[in-house]
Amino acid sequence: MQPPPYALVGIFVTLMGLAIGSFLNVVIYRLPRDLSVSFPPSNCTSCHAPIRWYHNIPLLGYALIGGRCAACRAPVSIRYPIVEALTGALFLWHFLVIGPEWILAVRLAFAAAMVALFAIDLEHQILPDEITLGGIAVGFAASFAVAPGWMSSLIGIVAGGAIPWAIAELYLRVRGVDGLGFGDVKMLAMIGAVLGWELMLLTLLLASASGAVVGVGLMLAGRGTRQLKLPFGTFLAVAAIVAGLHGAPLVEWYAGFYR
Numbered sequence: 001m002q003p004p005p006y007a008l009v010g011i012f013v014t015l016m017g018l019a020i021g022s023f024l025n026v027v028i029y030r031l032p033r034d035l036s037v038s039f040p041p042s043n044c045t046s047c048h049a050p051i052r053w054y055h056n057i058p059l060l061g062y063a064l065i066g067g068r069c070a071a072c073r074a075p076v077s078i079r080y081p082i083v084e085a086l087t088g089a090l091f092l093w094h095f096l097v098i099g100p101e102w103i104l105a106v107r108l109a110f111a112a113a114m115v116a117l118f119a120i121d122l123e124h125q126i127l128p129d130e131i132t133l134g135g136i137a138v139g140f141a142a143s144f145a146v147a148p149g150w151m152s153s154l155i156g157i158v159a160g161g162a163i164p165w166a167i168a169e170l171y172l173r174v175r176g177v178d179g180l181g182f183g184d185v186k187m188l189a190m191i192g193a194v195l196g197w198e199l200m201l202l203t204l205l206l207a208s209a210s211g212a213v214v215g216v217g218l219m220l221a222g223r224g225t226r227q228l229k230l231p232f233g234t235f236l237a238v239a240a241i242v243a244g245l246h247g248a249p250l251v252e253w254y255a256g257f258y259r
């Protein structure tokens with residue numbers, strides 16, 4: 001049997017991303033509220049009317065109901081189609097960069113987790129253990145079969161956990177405030193488990209730099225005070241996706257100086 005054409009696989013991966021984005025909306029809403037993600041089935045968050053299957057079709061469903069619950073007409077958050085479109089686009093991006101390889105499956109699951117952490121940290125300033133600790137276990141197990149290999153994954157977990165923990169301790173001693181939460185520590189360990197220690201360090205660098213730029217920007221715009229607390233997990237999620245897809249050449253180039 002001939003393998004399916006490249007374009008067809010790309011379309012399939014994108015559609016899968018849209019469907020998983022739809023599921024992520026459930027996770028993003030329910031996990032921080034300590035609700036079950038599997039029961040009850042999708043329902044309106046205002047009137048709890050069950051959602052018909054054709055209104056649950058990614059993107060199309062939101063357009064069909066005009067952004068309002070079909071039963072009570074309560075507005076449905078624009079977050080729903082945004083998360084669906086974003087996940088579909090991320091899946092396609094991964095496929096175009098990685099291609100039809102085994103590691104693609106690991107990285108797609110990782111991307112889905114990053115979307116959930118991005119949105120939950122932005123809205124609730126928490127990073128659920130179900131995703132971060134679960135991700136460490138899955139990432140380490142997968143590293144026996146695909147890159148970065150178990151050694152880099154293990155160092156990534158330990159260093160990813162230790163570095164932000166040390167920063168948080170230092171912050172607490174020097175300024176008497178919590179700089180980073182424990183959620184950030186576990187999330188960075190998860191990133192280390194999946195991407196390996198080199199790309200984990202790159203992720204931390206990218207997230208810190210972009211966080212600083214946004215923080216200074218908000219301060220200049222008069223939107224925040226010195227105590228402004230940015231959701232660092234949100235920045236880590238974006239940085240991890242970029243580093244995971246395009247960081248390897250940068251790490252190679254940097255390592256070249258030491259050869």
Ligand SMILES: [Zn+2]
Nearest residue numbers: 044047069072
């Ligand atoms: Zn409703």
